[in-house]
Amino acid sequence: MMIAVLLLLAGWSLLAGSQPRQFSRIVRHGHLPNRTGIAMRWAGAALLMGALVILVRGEGPSFGVLAWACLLSISAMAVALTLAWLPKAISAT
Amino acid sequence: MEPTFRASMNWLHTWSGVVLGSLLFAIFWMGTLSVFDKEIDRWMMPASRLALPEQFSYETMRPAYKAALAAKAPAVLMLVPNERNPVITALWRNADGSFAQRLFDPSTGTELPDQGTFAASRFIYPFHYTLNLKVFGLGYWIVGLCGMMMMVLCVSGVVIHRKIFADFFTFRPERKIRRATLDLHNVAGVLGLPFHVVISVSGLVILFSLYFPSSIWAVYRQDARLFGREAYGSYVRPPARQAADLVSFDAIVAKARSVWGRGEPNYLYVFNPGDAAACVQVNRASEDVVSNISHVVYVDGVTGEMLSANKPEKPAAVTQRFIAGLHFIQFRHWTLRWLYFGLGLAGCVLIATGLLFWVESRRERHRKLGRSGARVVAAVTVASVTGILIATLAFMVTNRVLPLGGSAFGIERPAIEIVVFHLVWLLALLHAFVSGGRAWVGQCWTISVLALAAVLLNALTTGDHLIRTLADRQLWPVAGIDITLLMATVIAACVALRLARSALADPRASQETGA
Amino acid sequence: MKIFARTALAIVGGYLGTSAIIAALSMIAVAMVGMERSEAATLGSMLGFVIYLGVMIWSFAEPALIRITLWLGAVTALSLTLVLLLGRFTS
Numbered sequence: 001m002m003i004a005v006l007l008l009l010a011g012w013s014l015l016a017g018s019q020p021r022q023f024s025r026i027v028r029h030g031h032l033p034n035r036t037g038i039a040m041r042w043a044g045a046a047l048l049m050g051a052l053v054i055l056v057r058g059e060g061p062s063f064g065v066l067a068w069a070c071l072l073s074i075s076a077m078a079v080a081l082t083l084a085w086l087p088k089a090i091s092a093t
Numbered sequence: 094m095e096p097t098f099r100a101s102m103n104w105l106h107t108w109s110g111v112v113l114g115s116l117l118f119a120i121f122w123m124g125t126l127s128v129f130d131k132e133i134d135r136w137m138m139p140a141s142r143l144a145l146p147e148q149f150s151y152e153t154m155r156p157a158y159k160a161a162l163a164a165k166a167p168a169v170l171m172l173v174p175n176e177r178n179p180v181i182t183a184l185w186r187n188a189d190g191s192f193a194q195r196l197f198d199p200s201t202g203t204e205l206p207d208q209g210t211f212a213a214s215r216f217i218y219p220f221h222y223t224l225n226l227k228v229f230g231l232g233y234w235i236v237g238l239c240g241m242m243m244m245v246l247c248v249s250g251v252v253i254h255r256k257i258f259a260d261f262f263t264f265r266p267e268r269k270i271r272r273a274t275l276d277l278h279n280v281a282g283v284l285g286l287p288f289h290v291v292i293s294v295s296g297l298v299i300l301f302s303l304y305f306p307s308s309i310w311a312v313y314r315q316d317a318r319l320f321g322r323e324a325y326g327s328y329v330r331p332p333a334r335q336a337a338d339l340v341s342f343d344a345i346v347a348k349a350r351s352v353w354g355r356g357e358p359n360y361l362y363v364f365n366p367g368d369a370a371a372c373v374q375v376n377r378a379s380e381d382v383v384s385n386i387s388h389v390v391y392v393d394g395v396t397g398e399m400l401s402a403n404k405p406e407k408p409a410a411v412t413q414r415f416i417a418g419l420h421f422i423q424f425r426h427w428t429l430r431w432l433y434f435g436l437g438l439a440g441c442v443l444i445a446t447g448l449l450f451w452v453e454s455r456r457e458r459h460r461k462l463g464r465s466g467a468r469v470v471a472a473v474t475v476a477s478v479t480g481i482l483i484a485t486l487a488f489m490v491t492n493r494v495l496p497l498g499g500s501a502f503g504i505e506r507p508a509i510e511i512v513v514f515h516l517v518w519l520l521a522l523l524h525a526f527v528s529g530g531r532a533w534v535g536q537c538w539t540i541s542v543l544a545l546a547a548v549l550l551n552a553l554t555t556g557d558h559l560i561r562t563l564a565d566r567q568l569w570p571v572a573g574i575d576i577t578l579l580m581a582t583v584i585a586a587c588v589a590l591r592l593a594r595s596a597l598a599d600p601r602a603s604q605e606t607g608a
Numbered sequence: 609m610k611i612f613a614r615t616a617l618a619i620v621g622g623y624l625g626t627s628a629i630i631a632a633l634s635m636i637a638v639a640m641v642g643m644e645r646s647e648a649a650t651l652g653s654m655l656g657f658v659i660y661l662g663v664m665i666w667s668f669a670e671p672a673l674i675r676i677t678l679w680l681g682a683v684t685a686l687s688l689t690l691v692l693l694l695g696r697f698t699s
Contacts, residue, residue, distance in 0.1 A: 001428065016262040062383045063426060066419070069287055070432035076262075076284040077439060084264040098669050105668045238619070244661050294657060301653040308652030311631035311691050312638055312645045324646035409650040416654075 008075040011047030102249040115477035123221035125437030131177040132570035133213035151342035157183035174199040209506030278446040295420035326403025333370035349375035349390040385418035472525040479536035480521030486543035493550035537589035618667040632687035
């Protein structure tokens, strides 16, 4: 379960980072090459799917899919909220 | 009407949101609390904070049955104690039609003192799907319409959101309050969309036979009552008008278990108690599956023989029970329960920010035009968001302050709690009207104080303070409520400070709130 | 005023229309597909929510009020006729 949560958080972070606008927010004035962006997107999606596999194997098909769907939303919200305060936190240090 | 599809969906989203937003928030808030209804029950009924016995004998339910027999109830429903609800609950209708609920100790079977509260299972939970409006079943229909409109809002919201993927993670709290509100609305809406859709659909599908009975009428014509029998295999028989004793409950459950293979019952429903034609409906607890499937066995109460057994196996019925199960969360899965709670809160945030955005984007314009629309909606929004939180906390605080068996002005204890809830809600609305834009800060402080007061009062009146409840496994539900309340205290205080600071920093805003 | 009429049409008219459609669909499922009665009724009711959602969205998107009224009226009338006809055949 914990591994699945970590995978989801990492997956969403990669997906978020693959968006040029978010990327330049995190890495100041950073430029995201197109190919890296696409690679990050695929890796992120793969991590999300990996979490589904882990949850289904651990919790059984119906509970696994349900838990995955719920965690998918919650972890995405967590990433969005972290991203919101990240630039501030980085510039403060 | 609007020229394009997107424009008309925008119109629909805006206006159905403003008109029904407050009601939707109340329904979502009460639903979110109902995720932990049994835990709130434990908190509000201190005498029921009991440990389950290691070996539960179903014969312990005999005194509960005897009590219903003494009240001449035509039928009695007895809930089997479980981890979340460690008491024997007996529910029945008295001969005069009034409703009765009594609690019994799961180890000894003795009756627990009346806790004088409707708590979560009889106030918060029914509020979620009926608004406690019982006249002509009006509440069901209002909530049903809200459920349909929630789906309309989801669809129209997706249509009007142009950059759904580009804005996926966009939340900019540093921007102006209006922009930040819209960001938060989008994040809560888009990222929580699967939950919002599933929870609205499943809520409606639970009551499909109430909301769309025409298909049942069409197929069954005059004998629509046959539907229940054919779809779910319910069994009925008239009383024999001859007194007879009920066989041992352990024997009845053993009979049911022989049909199920494994599993325990979650309730025993005795029809015609004390009669020679007594019959007991035993339902298998569906805590190991998502579906809220009922696997019922009917046992003859006098001979102990099996009368009928049924389990929905046809595809449509099974689908319906699965969808209902998604909503009911009667399964045993603490992670999922907390996730539902979190997503329910996200739904509350979605509705609240939606209302707030409407107000924020019209405040200036309406003030210049001298219209009161934004002012009225602003006050109603405050009352329906922070107001209902305050009312709920006041409900819990009242529960800990009133002595057992207390009454005032001829009102019984359970009713006083409910009167306080509604009175405080009304006061919150008045306060919102009077103090305008500053109302948010004041009401956030009130939430903070009340939540802290609830925790302290619980420790004072029951002695179950956090250190003790955390150490004792059986008191974890109480600890959970207390910790959640403490978190609410901190969060509400932070929000209040933040709002007060931004009002100071932005002279335009403070001028406005002062005006 | 027009907005009021449209809202009433979408909510009340949409509900009545949907009820008629699902009644007809359930009867067709029983009479022609041979589905069990309880199954057809359950399936029909559950489909009702989806149909009702579609009807509501459509009646707020369609510019001409008269077209909504006519379409809803026609579909409702057709469904009710089907219910009556099939009822006569089966009973």
